[in-house]
Every structure is written in C-alpha cells, then in structure tokens.
Amino acid sequence: MEFLLVLTHVDDTGTALSKASLEAVTAGVELAAQLGAQLSIGCLGGAAALNAVASTGARLLAVSGEPFAQARYASDAAACEALCRAAEATIVLAPGTSRFTRVAAGVAHRLGGFIDTHITALTGAEAIEATRWFYRQRVEAVVTRDARPWFLLLDAGTHAAFAGAPAAAPVEQVAVELPALRTTVSGLRAPAQDAQTIRPDAKMLFVTGAGWTKKQPDGQIHADLAGDLILGFLRLTGASLGSSKSLVDQGGEGVPVLPFLTHMNQIGQTGATPRHAKGLSTCCHGEEPHVVGWRFIADRRAISLDPNCGWSRGKADVVYIADAFQVMAKVNALLEEKKA
Numbered sequence: 001m002e003f004l005l006v007l008t009h010v011d012d013t014g015t016a017l018s019k020a021s022l023e024a025v026t027a028g029v030e031l032a033a034q035l036g037a038q039l040s041i042g043c044l045g046g047a048a049a050l051n052a053v054a055s056t057g058a059r060l061l062a063v064s065g066e067p068f069a070q071a072r073y074a075s076d077a078a079a080c081e082a083l084c085r086a087a088e089a090t091i092v093l094a095p096g097t098s099r100f101t102r103v104a105a106g107v108a109h110r111l112g113g114f115i116d117t118h119i120t121a122l123t124g125a126e127a128i129e130a131t132r133w134f135y136r137q138r139v140e141a142v143v144t145r146d147a148r149p150w151f152l153l154l155d156a157g158t159h160a161a162f163a164g165a166p167a168a169a170p171v172e173q174v175a176v177e178l179p180a181l182r183t184t185v186s187g188l189r190a191p192a193q194d195a196q197t198i199r200p201d202a203k204m205l206f207v208t209g210a211g212w213t214k215k216q217p218d219g220q221i222h223a224d225l226a227g228d229l230i231l232g233f234l235r236l237t238g239a240s241l242g243s244s245k246s247l248v249d250q251g252g253e254g255v256p257v258l259p260f261l262t263h264m265n266q267i268g269q270t271g272a273t274p275r276h277a278k279g280l281s282t283c284c285h286g287e288e289p290h291v292v293g294w295r296f297i298a299d300r301r302a303i304s305l306d307p308n309c310g311w312s313r314g315k316a317d318v319v320y321i322a323d324a325f326q327v328m329a330k331v332n333a334l335l336e337e338k339k340a
C-alpha cells in the first residue's frame with residue numbers, strides 16, 4: 001500500500017494554505033482515491049491552516065514555530081524531511097512553489113528517494129503515471145517509477161484548488177531537529193503590488209507586442225501613451241503581463257521601450273508558458289515561436305492591425321482587426337466607468 005503525503009505551506013498571511021498548496025491537496029485526494037492509498041497532509045508554518053483541508057479525512061501533520069515562518073533552506077529541508085518520515089511517505093506530492101522547488105530535491109536525496117518536477121497530471125490505478133512536458137512544452141511524457149519515496153512537484157494551475165468546508169481538525173505536531181542555522185531571515189523585500197506585473201494566479205494574460213513601440217499611422221511613436229494604456233488595463237483588471245520577444249529585446253537596441261517589461265515577461269518558445277483562463281494579445285503578430293507559449297491559455301483573443309497576421313490564421317479564437325491604441329483606450333474607459 002502506498003503512503004501518500006501532500007506537502008503544503010502557508011501563504012504570505014502565515015495563517016492560510018497557499019493556493020498552489022490547495023491545488024496539490026486536490027491532486028493528492030484524487031490520487032489517493034485511485035490508488036487506495038493512505039493520505040496524509042503535512043504543513044509547514046502553522047497547524048491552523050490545515051482546518052481548510054479537514055474535510056479530506058486525511059491524517060494531518062504540521063511543523064510550527066518561528067523558524068518555519070519564513071522560507072530558508074536549512075529549516076525547510078529539515079521540516080519536510082521530518083514530515084515525510086512521520087507520514088512514512090512512499091509518494092510525496094508538493095506544489096512547485098519557489099519554497100518547495102528549492103528544497104524538494106535535497107529532501108528526496110536525504111530519504112534515498114527520487115524526484116520529478118513540473119508534473120501536470122497524475123493518473124493510473126495500478127502504477128502511478130505522472131505527466132510532464134519536455135522541449136518547451138512540445139513533447140508530453142508519461143513517467144512511471146518503482147523508486148520510493150517518489151517526490152512529484154506539481155505545476156501551478158494544473159488542478160483546481162481544494163475547497164471543502166473548513167473545520168477544526170486534530171493535527172499532529174511533528175518535532176524537527178534543526179541543524180545549526182547559518183541564515184537569518186531579516187524580512188521580505190518585494191516590489192509594490194502594482195510594480196509586480198507577472199501574476200500567475202490572474203484569470204487573464206495580457207500580452208504586448210512590438211507594435212506598441214512602432215510608428216503609428218500618424219508617423220509618430222507613442223511609447224508613453226502605450227505604457228499608460230497597458231498599465232491602466234493591468235491596474236483595472238489585475239491581469240498578468242506577458243510580452244513578445246521582439247518587444248522585450250528592444251531595450252538593447254536603442255528603440256523606445258516600455259520600462260516595466262523585462263525578459264521575465266516573455267511568452268513563447270524561449271520564454272514562459274503560463275496558465276490562464278483567458279489571454280488577450282495586442283500589437284503582436286502571433287508568430288509560431290511566440291504562440292507556442294500560449295499552449296495553456298484556454299480562450300485566446302488578439303487585437304492586430306494586420307488581417308494576415310498569425311493570430312488571424314487560426315491561432316486565436318477571436319481576432320479584432322483594429323488599432324490597439326484606440327481599442328484599449330475605450331476598454332479602459334469602460335472599465336473605469338464600471339468601477340465608479
């Protein structure tokens with residue numbers, strides 16, 4: 001019989017499970033049912049957060065205390081190891097958050113186990129079949145392993161967040177033997193919310209292309225206006241900002257740039273492949289190396305001046321042949337009106 005442990009951690013509030021953790025819980029509940037496995041859920045950073053998953057009926061384990069309030073390799077790895085040992089885990093599911101991605105391979109090694117990352121689906125009744133993508137999301141592989149414990153890091157957005165009724169649940173506190181801690185976490189420094197344009201949890205991806213900084217029908221470049229329209233839309237909708245490669249590359253070529261864009265925003269073959277329910281592309285041609293990054297965007301729309309662009313040739317669900325400056329100004333005005 002498999003002993004399945006879902007590793008979770010609290011979010012920035014320190015009291016609730018992170019969304020990615022709740023997604024891993026859903027995956028764990030489904031897989032445990034398929035395998036007839038015993039399910040445990042372990043939490044880093046607070047027992048109370050486990051009330052949200054009490055209705056799973058799983059064995060609940062927690063590691064609490066000041067050293068685990070912040071992410072730090074030594075304390076997090078020791079805590080995960082203690083949780084795995086307490087659950088006698090043969091299968092460990094964890095969300096692929098920065099906190100777990102940093103320590104999971106080390107923990108697997110300490111337990112003599114094996115790890116696979118970027119898992120998108122788990123199936124199989126006899127043996128576990130874990131699915132992941134290779135070669136920039138072009139080749140999908142199904143992985144099975146006999147090695148135990150087997151650690152599987154799940155990509156965010158591949159499962160629904162667990163949403164059972166919260167209840168006070170009996171939680172077993174797991175003691176952790178901490179090694180000497182060389183790293184002191186003095187605090188968190190993060191960009192202001194409106195400066196952080198990459199938002200994996202957003203419903204919508206808003207993509208900007210090189211057209212925003214090209215000469216427009218009046219013969220002029222309107223980079224400042226472009227910046228205002230784009231940031232206005234992000235502020236009003238909370239959408240995540242993506243870009244074509246051409247636009248983010250322009251900084252190095254002396255062309256007017258949008259200062260809030262970096263290569264981290266790039267979507268495509270040599271960029272990111274995010275998961276969002278909807279995507280809106282603006283001033284972007286929709287070439288294949290860009291569109292391959294839209295693989296996991298469910299509803300794709302584009303605004304382009306070019307009726308022959310890649311988007312128009314069957315890559316988007318809806319294409320608006322229109323001037324994005326005009327369309328986005330109108331959209332922002334309507335959103336402002338709605339908000340007021």
Ligand SMILES: Cc1cc2nc3c(=O)[nH]c(=O)nc-3n(C[C@H](O)[C@H](O)[C@H](O)COP(=O)(O)OP(=O)(O)OC[C@H]3O[C@@H](n4cnc5c(N)ncnc54)[C@H](O)[C@@H]3O)c2cc1C
Pocket residue numbers: 208209210211212214216243244245246247266267268269270271272282283284285286287288289290293303304305306309322323324325
């Ligand atoms: C090996 C390789 C890897 C690559 N990887 C990536 C990648 O990861 N991501 C990526 O994005 N690209 C990638 N590329 C580059 C890709 O092929 C394209 O060159 C790039 O995506 C084009 O960017 P763009 O559509 O923004 O610019 P352009 O091709 O210049 O298109 C600009 C568009 O804006 C439109 N436009 C202009 N003004 C307006 C307006 N006012 N309103 C509406 N539309 C307007 C124009 O009609 C045009 O269609 C890669 C290329 C190679 C060879």
